[in-house]
Every structure is written in C-alpha cells, then in structure tokens.
Amino acid sequence: MSKILIALGGNALGNNAKEQRELAKQAAVPIVDMIEQGHDVIITHGNGPQVGAINLAFGKYAEDKAEQDKMPFAESGAMSQGYIGYHLQNALREELANRGIIKSVASIVSQVVVDEHDPAFTAPTKPIGPFYSAEEAEELTAKTGDRYIEDSGRGFRKVIPSPTPIEIVEKDVMKDLVDSGHIVIGAGGGGIPVVRDQENGLRGVEAVIDKDLASECLAEALDVDFLFILTAVDRVAINFGKPGQQELDSISVEEAKQYIADEQFPPGSMLPKVEAAIKFVLSKKERKSIISSLERAKDAVLGRTGTVIYRD
C-alpha cells in the first residue's frame, strides 16, 4: 500500500459555505475510496477564493476604522485553514462512518517558512478572491493600488506575493499522526506564511503560498509515494483555451520542462502544479504525480483520466 498526498484546489471548493460543504462531501468519496483500499492519505487544500474573501470582508469592516483593523494575510490564511479544514474533516468523518471505517481525522493549523528576501515579495503572482471584469479590475486598481491579472480565461483577480515554501513547521506532528494511522489535513492554503524572526520566533508575512508547491514540500517531508493534484480540469492541456487545445495523458519531466519553457502554463494556476509534480518525481525514484479533477478523482486513481508526470 502507498502513502498518498492529495492536494485539493481552492477553486474547486466553491464560492460560499453551502457550496463548499457540498463539494467537501463530494471530495470525501474518492479520498475514502483510497483509504478503503488501504492507502495512507494526507490531504492539503488551496484557499485562493476563500483567503481573498476573508481578507476582503475584514477590509470592508475596517473601511471606517483604523488601518490596524484590517486583517493581515497570515491571519486570513489561518482562518481559511479552519474554515476549509472544518468542512473537509466533517465530510471525511461522515464518509468513513458510512462505510464502517474507524479512523480519526484532524486539521492541523500549519505554518510554512518562507524567505523574507524572496523576490516574489516584489512581484505578486498569486490570484486570490473573486473574479472581476476588466473594467471593475481597472477601477479597483485605481482605488486601492492593488494589482489585478487575467486568470486563465475566467476573469480578473487580485494577485499577491507567493514566496517559495521552504519548510513546514508542524511536519513532525503530521508525520506522527500519519504513522499512527490517523488522517491528516495540513498545509492548508499553502500554509500560513511565516519568516524566522529571532532564533525561535516566527512572524507572519503578507503573502499566500502556492498550495501545490507547499504540498510538494510536505510530500517530501512525509516521504509520500504519490502526489495527487486535484483541480477543476480533468487533464493538463497545451494551447489551453485556444484553438488546437490538446489534453495530455502523460508527460515526462523533460516534456513538462519544454512546455514550461514554451509558456504553456500560467503562473499562479497550472504552472505551480506542473512545477510541483516535476520536483516531486525528481526527488526520489518511483515517485509519481498525477494532475486531475476532483470530480473524476476516482477514475484518475484507476488510470482512466488525469495527466501523469513521470521521470524520464
């Protein structure tokens, strides 16, 4: 049996609590299938829409108040871990109980160390929050000074810095829980971004870490065999959203690197998924990564869909 890390996309978890609760229930089915097959499973999740909404809501609340009433991104990320983890762990508990599987599930509030001098802090790339029209984005930029980019044909979104994850602070706790047979939800939203302050101090920073890169970091730390990246599309494509779009069944690391050089994958969406998959399969022989949709995760496990990234 294998150790599998399943990374769930934040954009595949809906736009409000009701949708997220339902989608978490759907996500629980293929995850529990894997548990039923005897695999050890670790779950991570994105938070792009959720962390953006939380930050925006507190920003509105603080509009007539002091600057200090705004919510920093580290705290917004921590809240998103609780909000999403709550739905996922209950959905998993229910699905496990329905199948008579006795296992406990816990979400771990997870911090991820980044480098204070990471160049990402001066070049925001991570799309978060709601989608806007071009006109709305222009107005918002004029009003707030925030940067907005077009996100994979779905509209314009605010972008914020997304530094490279270096270390998962709570990895040893997660490892002990997994080794004891528990199901762990960790590194949610890419983890709460922190920098090392003094010798033992950690300080939150204004960023949202990419959950695919953080998932890869965690997958290596927990010595995982499979990195399963689940999003809203069944397969990675070339010429995505353009004439000649072609979905890919499997790609070698060399092919993936060439597609990256050809700018086939946008930063902040498909690029970090492919980069995470490459890093993971290169980290140890026999490691494999699959990118597929949450909806068709079960078929992807059976090799009927998804894009497999393999070592040459």
Ligand SMILES: Nc1ncnc2c1ncn2[C@@H]1O[C@H](COP(=O)(O)OP(=O)(O)O)[C@@H](O)[C@H]1O
């Ligand atoms: N080359 C590509 N192949 C497939 N999907 C792509 C590609 N380029 C961009 N995308 C878009 O990127 C999305 C995945 O990124 P995103 O929504 O940020 O992920 P997440 O599910 O982790 O939130 C896909 O649903 C698709 O709309």
Ligand SMILES: NC(=O)OP(=O)(O)O
């Ligand atoms: N933090 C993060 O990568 O979120 P998404 O998966 O929602 O983009």
